[in-house]
Amino acid sequence: MKMNFIKLSFFFASVLLCFTSCEKVDFGGINENPNEPTQPSAGSLLANAEGAVSAYLGATTPNLYVQYLSNGQYDEESRYQTLNWDTDYWYGMLNDIDRMIQVSDNPNQIAAGTILRVYLMEGMTTRWGMLPYSEALQGLDNQFPAYDSQEEIYNGLFSELDSALAMIDAGGMAVAGDYIFGGDISRWESFGQTLKMVMALRLSNANPSLGEQKFNEALGKVINSNAENFFYPYLADENNDNPWEDRFLAPSFRRDYLVSDVFVNELVGSGSPSAPEDDRLWGMADPAFNSGTFVGAPYGQSNSATDDYSFITSDIINSQTAPLYMFTYAEVLFARAEAAHLGWTGEDAETLYEEAITASFEQWGQTSAQADAYIAMNGYTGPESIGYEKWVALYFQGYEAWAEWRRLQAMGYGFDLTAPSDLLSNATGIPDRQAYSATAASLNEASYNAAIQAQGPDALNTVIWLFE
Template sequence: MKINFIKLTLFFATVMLVFTGCEKVDFGGINDNPNEPTQPSAGSLLASAEGAVHNYVGATTPNLYVQYLSNGQYDEESRYQTLNWDTSYWYGVLTDLDRMIEVSENPNQIAAGTILRVYLFEGMTTRWGQLPYTEALKGLDNQFPAFDAQEDIYNGLFAELDAALGMIDAGGNAVAGDYIFGGDITKWESFGQTLKLIMGLRLSNANPTLGQQKFNEALGNEIMSNSENFFYPYLADENNDNPWEDRFLAPSFRRDYLVSDVFVDALIGSGSADAPEDTRLYGMAQPATTSGTFVGAPYGQVNSATDDYSFITGDIIFNQEAPLYMFTYAEVLFARAEAAELGWTSENAEDLYKQAIMASFDQWGQSSEAATSYISKNAYNGTDSIGYEKWVALYFQGYEAWAEWRRLEAMGYEKALVAPEDLLSNATDVPDRQAYAATASSLNEASYNAAISAQGPDELNTKIWLFE
């Protein structure tokens, strides 16, 4: 017993000598779990933020705003029931991106995160208009951020985008955590340039001088074929699959989204319900179960007998891996055609218009012969032709289609849409914006009041600066 006591005494004495003999002892990590890092990685933050793109491109409501779709039994969404839309989720995503930029030392990682930040913020300002921007995301340092004018937001986003494109190193490190573009920085550069081109054209009504400048800076660096279309990739997995498949099959099993009569009738054109003039309809919708022909569901009405109407193509609603598009080659070609028609470039507007239709037909699985035949029957008529064909080509691109439809309306050559008679949420027409969260006026009262004083009432039909 005495021997054991002596051994223990010598052991503890040795331990103390070891520690006291060191110049510095750091016990700071003694309770850290090596399997749960306390500092988030740039890759994990980017992957988390990229998930927000899914919620943006997969949204139902904007596809109803531009009348691609009609509701089935429940018609409230097509009558604009929802007035208030919360921004807090999106600011949470932007916080992740800002944190990623802060912790990363990889210029390509920072560039990709900044480009995604611009993409998401541009989507936000086209929905709400004025938003906290320069004072946003400062946490407790500024709990009541001012709302920036949309013009200032756009100018700031261009500055961010230009800085990001300028720091890209094609021979540098891959982008970690990037499952949209697989870490390929050259795709991020192309995406950023395409975004810049689209944003330039978005200014055609509000600030055409700056719009032309930014458009031409990006021209020649945007996507050049359908194989380069930008889309959100889904998986055959219930946690990461196409949301439209989830709506029609597990877990929702709700057959409530039909193709509208506005869209179906436009594409049937001079053809018939079983042989539409515009064969893109074969790739976009499916014949009604009852008749075996294309039948659009009346927009803004209850359409309970869903089998009497055409559903969205089964290639989307029954396919977990069906991609949803962010930007397409057809959209870019229509943008270039319009820019040429506006005198922004020296390109040939009619040639680009025809190429855009060809690209759209190809995107929706239709032959070049069908596209050529369609073009021959629909003579080019300047911006009016572009306005209509762009509306068709942006089918199912939700928020992007709604943004462009409002811009085209401001320019005076949109595809004419008529709102339902019995509207909700005090709407008076097809929505021009979405209202701030119902809590915005109480949580940030002074800034909220300043915003609506400058922009107009917090309503669906208050026009925002881009599209006034």
């Protein structure tokens, strides 16, 4: 027994001596997994951030705001049930882009990331209005960032965009981790210029002098055919497929989104439910199952007899790889037509209007001859023509369509839409913005209150600076 005690004492003393004498030993990477890098690569960070584009393009609610769609049995979304919308996910994606910029030494990588950052942040400010921007994403260095005015955000975004476009090296390295444009920096440059043009026109009501300047800086550098349309490239894979296919087929198996009576009736026009005046409807929707004709579902109501109504085209809701568009040639042509009307350029508004309709027809699978016949009945009569036709052409472009509809309304020539009579979330009409997250006031009280005082109530129908 005594001998065992001596042996144990010697053992513990040896262990103690080992730990006390080796406390400064460098164990190197003994606990590091060589197959899991601790420093994320620029490519992986960009790839992750690009996923936000799908979330933005595939959102259901803005397509209901502009009345392209109606709900099936559950009508709350078309009556504006959701008041508060969380910004955390979007700031998380912006943070990934900032980290990517920090770890990259490739100017083209940095330029692409910055352009993507501008695209996402512009989408955010058109949804919420004032947001943390200049003081955002500073972590513990600034836990309570101020909310910048929308004007300040726009000025900052133009500065970022111009800087990114200036650093592009056409003969330089490809963009790593880029699955939207396949690493092609020339596509990023064209996308950045198109984004700049769209943002410039967005200022037509709020700051037309700056809008005209920026518009003309981008003119001639943007996409010039449907072949160059910008879209999110989905895969036949459940991890990165078209979100609308996921809603209608696996894993959701819901039949809850129908084409609205507002949209269908406008495109049927002087034609009939079996032979609509606007042939684009054949590419945008399917005839109702029960009648074999185009029938729109009443907007803002419960429509449980879904087989009585037209669904979104099966080319989208039944296809994992159906693209969702970011910007299109038709949108660019309508922008140029409106800029000509405003006197920003020397181009001809009527010619561009007709070219835009033709591009939209071809985008939706119709022929130029069909477009010509439609134009013959729907010629250019002024900016109201652009307001209506742009609403049609932006079908299924969700947040982009909602932003442009509000801007065109502010300009006085947007296509008029009527909100349902029984609204939720204290809405008084079609939403003008989305409210901040429910926790925004408690997490950053002083800055939140300052924003509310400057911008107006945190409500769906507070009009933001761009569209006042």
